[in-house]
Amino acid sequence: MKPQQQSHALAYCGAARDILTIIGAKWSVLVVSLLEERAKRFSELKREIGDVTQKSLTTVLRELEKDGIIERVVTPIVPPRVDYSLTPLGRSLLVPIKSLRIWAMENHPAIVQSRSRYAEKEAA
Amino acid sequence: MKPQQQSHALAYCGAARDILTIIGAKWSVLVVSLLEERAKRFSELKREIGDVTQKSLTTVLRELEKDGIIERVVTPIVPPRVDYSLTPLGRSLLVPIKSLRIWAMENHPAIVQSRSRYAEKEAA
DNA sequence: GCATTCAGTATCCAACGGAAACTAAAGTCT
DNA sequence: AGACTTTAGTTTCCGTTGGATACTGAATGC
Numbered sequence: 630m631k632p633q634q635q636s637h638a639l640a641y642c643g644a645a646r647d648i649l650t651i652i653g654a655k656w657s658v659l660v661v662s663l664l665e666e667r668a669k670r671f672s673e674l675k676r677e678i679g680d681v682t683q684k685s686l687t688t689v690l691r692e693l694e695k696d697g698i699i700e701r702v703v704t705p706i707v708p709p710r711v712d713y714s715l716t717p718l719g720r721s722l723l724v725p726i727k728s729l730r731i732w733a734m735e736n737h738p739a740i741v742q743s744r745s746r747y748a749e750k751e752a753a
Numbered sequence: 754m755k756p757q758q759q760s761h762a763l764a765y766c767g768a769a770r771d772i773l774t775i776i777g778a779k780w781s782v783l784v785v786s787l788l789e790e791r792a793k794r795f796s797e798l799k800r801e802i803g804d805v806t807q808k809s810l811t812t813v814l815r816e817l818e819k820d821g822i823i824e825r826v827v828t829p830i831v832p833p834r835v836d837y838s839l840t841p842l843g844r845s846l847l848v849p850i851k852s853l854r855i856w857a858m859e860n861h862p863a864i865v866q867s868r869s870r871y872a873e874k875e876a877a
Numbered sequence: 878g879c880a881t882t883c884a885g886t887a888t889c890c891a892a893c894g895g896a897a898a899c900t901a902a903a904g905t906c907t
Numbered sequence: 908a909g910a911c912t913t914t915a916g917t918t919t920c921c922g923t924t925g926g927a928t929a930c931t932g933a934a935t936g937c
Contacts, residue, residue, distance in 0.1 A: 644861035645782060645854050651864075652853075653777020655925085658769060671884055682926060687885060697867025707934045708883035718863055721856070728852040729776075730769050732845070737768035739842055740775075743821025779894080795915055806895055807916060831903045832914035880937085887930075892923105899918070906911075 651696055656681055656689045658726055661715065664699060665723055668714035698722060775820055780805055780813045782850055785839065788823060789847055792838035822846060 652658055656678065663669065663677055675686055690713060693699040698719035704710040715723075776782050780802065787793065787801055799810055814837060817823040822843035828834040839847075 644857040646779075647861060647864070648853060648857040649777055649782060653773055655770075658773060672882080675884095682928085683885060684887095685926065688925085695868050695871045696864045697870075698864075703884095707932085708881095709885085709933090711884065718860060718867075721860065725849070725852040725856040728849040729772060732849040733768040733772040736842060736845065737771060740771070740820045740822075743842075744819050746821075747819045796913085799915095806897090808896090808918090809894065811916060812894085827915095831901085832912090833902090833916085835915065878937100881935085883933100885931085887928100889928085890926090892925080894921100894923085896920090896922105897918100898920105900916085902914100904912085907909090 651692070651698070652722075652726065654689050654692065656685060657693060658729075660686075660689060660693065660713075661698065661719060661722060661726065664713060664715045664719070668702075668712045671711050671713070674713065693719070775816070775822070776846075776850070778813055778816065780809060781817060782853075784810075784813060784817065784837075785822065785843060785846060785850065788837060788839045788843070792826075792836045795835050795837070798837065817843070 652661075659678060660674060663674060669677075671686070671690070674690075675681060675683065678686070690699065690701065694701050697716055699713050700716050702712045702714070704712070776785075783802060784798060787798060793801075795810070795814070798814075799805060799807065802810070814823065814825070818825050821840055824838050824840050826836045826838070828836070
């Protein structure tokens with residue numbers, strides 16, 4: 630979106646989209662949520678998430694690091710040790726994430742139901 | 754993610770990811786926000802958003818309709834008229850969206866700053 | 878010497894998303 | 908009569924992104 634085409638009511642749009650790009654990334658909310666408990670290693674995150682590829686996990690961790698949401702600490706030993714933890718900024722992100730999670734829990738059934746209604750409607 | 758691989762703490766994950774897939778879609782939050790004011794026509798939304806293609810707008814509107822977040826009302830005249838409006842479910846989604854928007858407004862500068870710090874760090 | 882661990886890369890391929898052109902159907906202009 | 912306009916899309920093409928799989932390097936345990 631070109632800024633000059635936005636209406637006054639949409640001034641927040643750039644920032645909002647930017648944030649949505651972050652938390653909309655496939656594994657970011659899960660990673661942030663897992664790091665709420667404590668700092669964790671790469672392999673630990675991978676194990677806990679289950680079916681995420683190294684590449685995808687690396688990508689999302691790097692992105693969150695760039696954005697200042699997590700911190701990456703490398704201990705140069707062999708085998709290498711890398712710890713990830715939430716920054717204060719990352720910790721503050723837990724607030725809107727929680728709000729979203731609550732909405733998700735409450736309304737997910739309704740969405741699933743709506744989808745199946747739509748599916749059988751278009752099957753007819 | 755295969756459900757049986759999730760830890761107990763991540764039971765919400767499926768629902769949360771599902772919701773994030775919706776609101777993470779490129780134009781959905783903007784569309785939902787624009788429909789907060791009142792029901793709007795396809796062309797109206799396209800004009801207000803600015804640089805979205807018909808295809809992308811159609812896709813996101815169809816998706817939000819499937820999920821029961823917006824309602825699509827066709828008036829069979831020529832030229833066709835299609836009105837989109839928020840359902841009660843869609844209206845309830847405005848709550849977490851607002852929470853996210855507030856966080857975005859407050860923390861976007863910090864994120865931008867963190868990114869440029871990262872950029873010059875890796876340039877070195 | 879061989880396998881394993883850890884934190885990634887590299888390569889390949891499928892899916893998604895955008896740009897631009899096309900469509901239908903009626904009313905209006907010339 | 909023929910051309911143009913509007914609305915809400917669809918179609919085709921194409922570039923970028925994201926996932927699956929395989930590979931790397933260095934030390935340690937068997």
